[in-house]
Amino acid sequence: MTATVETIRGTTPPEPGGRPRGRAVVLRRGPFSARFRWRSVVVPLAALVVVVLLSAVALGRGDYPIGLGDVLRTLVGAGEAGQRFVVLELRAPRVVVGVLVGLALGVAGALFQTFARNPLASPDILGITSGASVGAVTAIVVSGSSSVGAVLGGLGVPLAALAGALGAGLLLFLLAFRSGVDGYRLVLVGVAISSMGLAVVDWLLTRAAIYDAAAAYVWIVGSLNARTWDQAVPLALALAVLVPLALAAGRVLGVMQFGDDTARGLGVRLAAAQAAVVLVAVVLVAAAVAAAGPITFVALVVPQIAVRLTGGSRPPLLASGLLGAALVVLADLLTRTVLPQALPVGIITAVVGAPYLLWLLVRGRRTPA
């Protein structure tokens, strides 16, 4: 056990214009070495605690309230049958899907924003989510009319959303990529794809039967209603692969933040790295959207909140993911408890997230991309 952990203090004393940038931890053991900022360790840990607490509260609250003690007893395998059913079969899948969707959207947003060097580059703006909506609404409207079709539609909506998101991602990459990525061009192309997708969705809705249109609308806004383990398990499996991949890309992302020439000068195979980052981010979004619909704003706002909390130069991946999870679970909890009417969670994430981002923007003068 020869791990050395040393703490380095910034060399500059606090002075006007020269704010100290916080302390870094250096970890070296055997061939492994790494350096972290304290805040980039503390913020994700705090977010994790918040996610756990919110989840525990969310498992207890609802039409049939269960105390926190009973919730914990149920989770460890005890508790009475009725409570077990409510907690483990009705509420747990919903909470788990909420946590995982928030995690996926937060990480994907951080990947997109860093890769495009543009804080606007979120899957909502870039048309990835509207691609997913086209896929899902097509499946709902086309298959909704017959009872056989309804069954098919039920199975097919997540897969159709996945295909739509991947299609939009591919289109974006083909149209925006020109021997490198220009964040401005990427956002413009994304806005165009997004508008086209929304136009297709509107057209489908005008042609749909009223019942299908209502079902499609609930899906478009994004909802955690009536989620079961059927949605939670595939999403968990996808994230088990994608999140470690995203975290492994973190080191290269730090260099990709520079202009293309600098990044390539430092030995990054830029085209390959960019393609890999976009692919991981698109699949993360697709998996999240397939499970819960396009919950907007999380991928846009959470990475910007995270970078202001950690104080680095780019949106932190892990902190963005965990804060995303916290935001989605909190929003869902609010829809089920505080609000008189159960609103889809996608509306609340915007209502909760946007003011917080505005407050951070007004308070801080820096605007990291």
Next chain:
Amino acid sequence: MTTHLSAGHAPPTAPAGPPPRVRLAAEGLRLAYDDRVVVDGLDLALTDGSFTAIVGPNGCGKSTLLRALGRLLRPAAGQVVLDGRSIARTPTREVARVLGLLPQTPVAPSGLTVADLVARGRHPHQSWLRQWSSDDEAVVTEALAWTDMADLGDRPVDELSGGQRQRAWISMALAQETDLILLDEPTTYLDLSHQIDVLELVARLHAERGRTVVVVLHDLNLAARYAQRLVAMRDGALVASGTPHEVLTEELLADVFDLEARVVPDPVAGTPMVVPVRRLPR
């Protein structure tokens, strides 16, 4: 600041023996953006430990040539050879441990501190496992101190003045620990005293740290003062190459820059100094 004045232009005493090794060479290079050919059939060899300045009028292809030498631009024909091996066939990471480059007006992400910027220079030496070795730390600390940036390590790069910012980037290039360093107009947008400051630093990279330096420069007088060798380009072709005294003649200024000028000895460094008279019709 004047202590290093002689460092840049002092030609090393050439001992009889084998000529210095060629580190970086362009062979029959043709460079084009889409269909527009910018450089055609260019040959150039840069020897170990040399300090070369590439000069020429706007649009002559000097920055394009530098980008190709730094493998940022793939040649339409011909090749760039680094240490006897085609640079296009050498893994880019391997190249990044031998050749560093500083693009024209590089952009740092907002909020990135000077120390973090310099630390990014270690990227080609790091891996997923080895993210911040004691070696990395020592090199970065030393690079900051050597460029006089240690006190500014915690400052965000985007809050620095132009001259300080360029120092930070040079510090990063130093931390990359490459034998060769290519700089594309490192003095752009700087006032004269900061231009001198940056070029003194580059000259020290060459003289004290033994780096092989290639720099694209606009200012002919400063190029003549600091570089050992000038390469003059016009319309994508190499027109002249040699010591500042050989290259910077009144005849060449007329040919390459369409400039009627007197060339007199620089009263401080003794290198050729251009005093413009008027622009000549082409």
